[in-house]
Amino acid sequence: MATDTLNPTPLSPRAWLHPTPRGLYCVPGDFYIDPAVAVPRAIITHGHGDHARPGHRQALATPETLAIMRARFQDMPDTQQQALGYGESVRIGEVEVSLVPAGHILGSAQVVLEHQGQRIVVSGDFKRRPDPTCPAFEPVPCDVFITEATFALPVFHHPSDSGEIGKLLRSLQTFPERTHLVGVYALGKCQRVIKLLRAAGYDKRIWLHGGLASLCTLYQQHGIDFGDIALVSDAVLETFKGAIVLCPPSAMADRWSRRFFDPIPAMASGWMSVRARARQRGAELPLIISDHADWSELTQTLQDVGAPKVWVTHGREEALVHYARSIGIEAEALHLTGRDEEDES
């Protein structure tokens, strides 16, 4: 009937993209985004373990994210891999898919989906401040924006990165004999801390725990210059007095760290603004360096993308849902399973 074509019922975004127990599923494209389990076809926003999992029959991601996944998952010989660079697009089923920088870690992308005149953006994890290890987040105007909410409380305000790195360098001046042992996650945080130290003018050798080596090499292969870095295990006659040593948070408390004389334990994480967490980590020197947006970055992003609908996931959904509604956005929490608040565990 003619009335149908004149007045078609608008397609509900939830009808073509919705959460399932396996993850966020796109019906007209028959694929999942960052699924929690192995699926026939997945689009992966970035390489952190709670987003990128092994065993998919097909995986589409940026070339950098696929390289990270191969490094972590024994080359993924059984996964058919499709690389899509930033700004490129591909049609999957009845959906136009493109990837846009998310500013979170190397290769991190927002997934832009277009179907029947509607555009949904799945941000994955993101931050808005500059990070020399990846291109900056690009706001994409859309009908529905799916945002993370890791630090979605007004109390979360991440201080400047250079100020936090300054704390580490000042401590080094104050205690020139002591090893500064900095706990960092292997993917993203480690590389960012090295670059921040270099940007602050620190040009001495930075020592690494072996568990950080392979991803640093991968970043170097993608053109990121770290200056003089070396493995603790390769050191000969080195006292590590006054040295900066980066290690996975788990290594700070184990036998490995006993080789250092009177070390100062530091930890770089967005969670270091929470005193109890810093204590729990044994961090005498907590450095608030986050790869996730803080409250003002999250709210600014909602303004920038201008989406009339926002779906909130992955953290403290309620506060951001409340904020979005207060500025006239139709907002709801999207309960997805299988996400970690710390990215790596």
Ligand SMILES: [Zn+2]
């Ligand atoms: Zn992440």
Ligand SMILES: [Zn+2]
């Ligand atoms: Zn995450």
